[in-house]
Amino acid sequence: VADFRVAAAASDVNWSEAKAALRDDAFDNGRSSEQLRQSFEASQHVAFAWDGELLVGMARLLSDGVCNAYLLDVWTHSSHRRRGVARAMVDALTARVPGQHIGLQTDDTQPFYAALVFEQQPEFMAKVEGTWLQG
Ligand SMILES: CC(C)(COP(=O)(O)OP(=O)(O)OC[C@H]1O[C@@H](n2cnc3c(N)ncnc32)[C@H](O)[C@@H]1OP(=O)(O)O)[C@@H](O)C(=O)NCCC(=O)NCCS
Numbered sequence: 001v002a003d004f005r006v007a008a009a010a011s012d013v014n015w016s017e018a019k020a021a022l023r024d025d026a027f028d029n030g031r032s033s034e035q036l037r038q039s040f041e042a043s044q045h046v047a048f049a050w051d052g053e054l055l056v057g058m059a060r061l062l063s064d065g066v067c068n069a070y071l072l073d074v075w076t077h078s079s080h081r082r083r084g085v086a087r088a089m090v091d092a093l094t095a096r097v098p099g100q101h102i103g104l105q106t107d108d109t110q111p112f113y114a115a116l117v118f119e120q121q122p123e124f125m126a127k128v129e130g131t132w133l134q135g
Helices: 015-024 033-041 085-094 110-115
Strands: 005-007 045-051 054-063 068-076 101-103
Touching: 005 085, 015 033, 015 054, 033 054, 045 085, 054 085, 068 085
Parallel strands: 068 101
Antiparallel strands: 005 045, 045 054, 054 068
C-alpha cells in the first residue's frame, strides 16, 4: 500500500515549508519561496506528493497544449525515495499532455527518466537573458 498520495492542488502547499524542504534536501536553485510559488502556479500542470500533511515530492510541466511540453522541478524528499513517488507524479503530469513531445534536462538522473521510458535527445542548448532570477 502506497504511503503517499499525489494531488494537483497548489493551494494546499505552504511555500515557505516547501522552500525549506528543498534547501534541507540540497535541491534549491535559488528561488525565494514566493518565486517558487509563482513558478508552480504559472505552470500548466503541477503534481505534489503528500505523506499525510508532509510534502514529500513535487513536479511541474509547462505545455503549449498542442505539441510541446517541458518537465521541471521533479523532486522526491530523500526520506521517501525509491517508493514510486516521482514516477507517480511524472505519470500524473504526462497523462495531461497526450500526443505532446515532453522534454527535460538532467545532470545525473538519467536512470530515473530511462525507467520512465524517456529517451536521449540531440544536444540541448540554453541561455539566460540577463542574470539568473533577476531578468
Ligand atoms: C530523481 C528522483 C526525482 C527520483 O525520485 P523517486 O521518487 O525516488 O523515484 P521513483 O521511486 O519513482 O523511481 C522510479 C524508478 O526510477 C529508477 N530510479 C529512481 N531513482 C534512481 C536512482 N537513484 N538510480 C537508479 N535508478 C533510479 C528506478 O528504476 C525506479 O524504480 P524502482 O525503485 O522500482 O527500481 C529523486 O531521486 C530526487 O528527487 N533526486 C533529487 C532531485 C533531482 O535530481 N531531480 C531530477 C532533476 S532533473
